[in-house]
Amino acid sequence: MxxxxxxxxxxxxxxxxxxxxxxxxxxxxxxxxxxxxxxxxxxxxxxxxxxxxxxxxxxxxxxxxxxxxxxxxxxxxxxxxxxxxxxxxxxxxxxxxxxxxxxxxxxxxxxxPSGLFKMGGNIELKSNCMPKPGDDMMLVFGYRNKATNGQQNVNGTVAILYNDREFANNNFVLAETRTYNNEKKGDLKSMLTTAYVPSKKNAPVYYASLTNEMPSTTAFDEKVLLKDKAKDFKSSESWRFENLQQGEERFLFMHFKTTPEMVKDTNAVVRISAVFIPDNPLLETEFFNMELQIVASHDPNKMVLRKSRMNYRFTGKNRELTYKIRFQNTGEGPAKKIDVAANISEVFSMTTLRVTKTKPEVVNCDSAYTGQSCIKTIKGTDSVHFVFSNIYLPGLQQKGVNDADSTMGFVEYKIRFKEKPKKLPIKSGAAIVFDKNEPIYTNRAVGRFKMGLSPALIIGYGFPFQTDNKNYLNDKNFVIGASLAPYAPHRSYWQVEVYLNTFKENTFLVNTDVGISRDTIVNKIPYRIDRKDNYRTTKIMTINAVPLQFRYNLNKYIGAGAGTLVSVNLYDKSTDELRYRLIPAQGTQVNLNVIANDLTKRFSDINASFFADVQLGLVHVGPSIGFRYLYDPKTNNSRMGTYLTWKL
Missing domain, CATH: 2.60.40.10 (Immunoglobulins)
Structure with a gap:
């Protein structure tokens, strides 16, 4: 069976x-x-x-x-x-x-009314999700003629700016824009030199969900050209609109495809900016800046580090970093207490930590009356707890809750370094507890330093800078060169070096014949050849470089490295000259020089010497002295050299 x-x-x-x-x-x-x-x-x-x-x-x-x-x-x-x-x-x-x-x-x-314009401006953006590499994202671009404009009809232009210049690759492709109010594609470039935007913080520039600041409509004194704002982006699109009635809201729907080349750092924040440019000069040009965190998966609880890619050269003790921990109550009922715990890296000074913004917006518990909504900051040695008490944060699945934004909150804090940190990634994470539920762990926010480049001057003595080093033990050379490496690496890194070309000219006697007693005729005059000397003149121009070497800093004062020093003859000319001493039948002797051979070669020879060295001094940035041991397998010779270098 x-x-x-x-x-x-x-x-x-x-x-x-x-x-x-x-x-x-x-x-x-x-x-x-x-x-x-x-x-x-x-x-x-x-x-x-x-x-x-x-x-x-x-x-x-x-x-x-x-x-x-x-x-x-x-x-x-x-x-x-x-x-x-x-x-x-x-x-x-x-x-x-x-x-x-x-x-x-x-x-x-x-x-x-749509309920989109929560910031009170004429424009606002909202996305359906955070961007994910290779995925799609929808963006609602809303614009309106708000009642405070005092204008019955408004004509003008709206524009979208995207793909930050700070990133090498484009993050978005605007696949399609669907319009429903006869908006026509426009030309933003023609407006860049005439449209003005506010430059002060209290001017109507609005921000999306990562800041949640309500705008101020206070008048401003200083303005800047729109092109100065737009230069931070590589891509833009614009549309003309007409007859926007007072109180009317209109919407554009933008389908963005996120590129596979999008920044892979899921802690990075990208920007998209909307612009509202009315024709009427009495109305202000407005910006709406949306900040979006790149994600690997869709998770409403996130930890974000603003400007996570830092320039180490300009990072010191007083550098202040801004962290934001976002959370969302996804349950079926409201949360009354939320404990947001974040671990603090040892590079930070806990005494400098300060809470800058919260949502829900609450007072400090130290100044709250009994039963008032408040936040308490509890600092430990390597962690901090932000505890929201006596609040009401609706649940996403709670009956009657239709506004997802009302279920979200955040705490933002700033903190400074104890001292200039080591050039290593700075990692932080958070855990969020809603009432007495199990903790929800966020992603890790990672701060990284940009590589940066560190050029250096090198003055060396004793290097073998010829392709044929048979006699180099008696040939001590001074040489000037330069190196290029990452700026202030903490541990391992790669370095390249190049040195000034060396040009050597040498004339030497090859052989001599004396007492030849051979007759010859020069200009119809008979002579007897008494002596013939064969001289050879060589002219060699050599370039020397270290195409790649591996280096490792043991600490800030000691470093070691190993690599290959390559010497290449760019120009090699060899000339044989015969010098004759002629004796006439009568009169004094005559000297006659004749070029017998003239040969020029380019890139004629190459030699590689292996080396290992040690540096002592300020090996990250600054002056140091190096001791380099070189071995030439071509001639089976070795030698020691020394050099001074200063990294900038």
């Missing part, structure tokens, strides 16, 4: 697109969706989806099951962008669904 076991084929659910469902009742359209099952990451909180709906008529929603009122009965394409949080799979693909809305009732002819 045999048993046949049938294996069911498991289809890859990651390729199943989001299925959009809708029903219409009383002129309102209600949407819901069917998504692939979530797969929880081991050790992470329960996975969940976040939603971004684009209704195809300029409207949108971040709710799970939104209700939308269409103003027209034209066919539209509805899109759902679902983001999987704490899930080990890919985001469900988006497949637009065409629908034809029913005729709305007059009383429902307009939708409520």
């Amino acid at each position: 045999s048993i046949t076991i049938l294996h069911a084929q498991v289809l890859p659910t990651d390729t199943v697109p989001a299925i959009i469902k809708y029903t219409t009742e009383n002129g309102a359209t209600k949407f819901d969706s069917e998504l692939r099952p979530l797969r929880q990451i081991a050790g992470a909180p329960a996975p969940f989806y976040t939603y971004f709906w684009e209704f195809g008529d300029g409207g949108f929603s971040f709710e799970k099951d939104p209700i939308h009122q269409y103003k027209k009965t034209d066919s539209v394409k509805v899109r759902l962008f679902a983001t999987n949080n704490y899930d080990d799979g890919k985001r469900p693909p988006t497949k637009p669904r065409p629908i034809k809305p029913l005729t709305p009732k007059p009383m429902l002819a307009s939708n409520d």
Whole structure:
């Protein structure tokens, strides 16, 4: 008896697109969706989806099951962008669904305000997720004519700036922009020299969710050209708009593809900026700066280090770093107490730590009255706890909660170094406890120093700077050169060296014939050859370089290295000259010189000497002395050399 076991084929659910469902009742359209099952990451909180709906008529929603009122009965394409949080799979693909809305009732002819403009300006940006390399990201670009403008109609230009110049590769490709209010593509370059933006901190420049600062509308005295703001970005797009009515809100939907070349550092922060440029000079040009943390997976609890790539040359004891720990209550009920614990690297001075911003915005518990919402900072030797007490942070899955932003919070703090740190990565992490639940651990925020370049001058003595070093033991040379290495490396690094060309000319006697007694005729005059000397003149120009050497700093005062010193003859000329002493029948002797051979060669010879050395002094940056042992396998000779170097 045999048993046949049938294996069911498991289809890859990651390729199943989001299925959009809708029903219409009383002129309102209600949407819901069917998504692939979530797969929880081991050790992470329960996975969940976040939603971004684009209704195809300029409207949108971040709710799970939104209700939308269409103003027209034209066919539209509805899109759902679902983001999987704490899930080990890919985001469900988006497949637009065409629908034809029913005729709305007059009383429902307009939708409520979007709620997007929480910062109070004329423009605002909101993304559906943090950018992930190789993934997609949707951006809502909202602009409006707010009532305080005092203008019935506004014409102008809106623009988007992206791809920070501080990163070598582009982070985004703007794949598509969908407009619904007859916006026309414009030319931002023609406006760069005429449009002004505010330069003071209290001017209307707004920031996205990483700062959550409410803007001030205080007037400013100083202005700068828009081109000075735009120079920080490599890419831009702009659109002309007209007849923006007072109180009217309009939206552009931008589909960004994140490039695979996007910065792999998941602690890095990239920027996208929106610009509002009204034609009316009485209205201010506004910027909205959105900061987005690059992520490896979608997780609402993150630790961020601002400007995580630092220039070590300019980093000293007084350098202040800014950390932000973001958290989100993803539960089914509100959180009343949140304990945010962060480990503090030993390079920091705990006494300099200060809390700069929080959300929810609360007072310090030391000055709070009984029962008031507050935050208490508890400092340890290598960690700090930020404890929010007596607050109400709604849960994302709580009944009646539709605004995901209301479930989010953060604490931002600044801290300084004890002293100039070692050039090593600075790592920090955090754990977040909502009430009495299990802690949720964030990513590790890593501060790194840019490599930087350190040129150095070298003055050496005793180096073999010829390709043929048979006699170099008696040939002590002074030489001037230069090196290039990373700036102030802490441990191991690579270094290159190059030295000034050496030019050597030498004339020497090859052989002599005396008493030849051979007759010859020169200019019809008979002579007897009495002596013939064969002289050879060599001219050699040699370049010397260390194409690569490995070095290691044991500490700030001692370093060692090993590598290969290469000598190459760029120019090698050899001339044989015959010098004759002629005796005439009568009169005095005559000297006659004749060129017998003239040979020029380029790149004629190459020689490699292996070396190891030790440096003593300020080996990171500054002066030091080196002792170098060299071995030439071509001639089986070795020697010691010494040099002085100064790294800048």
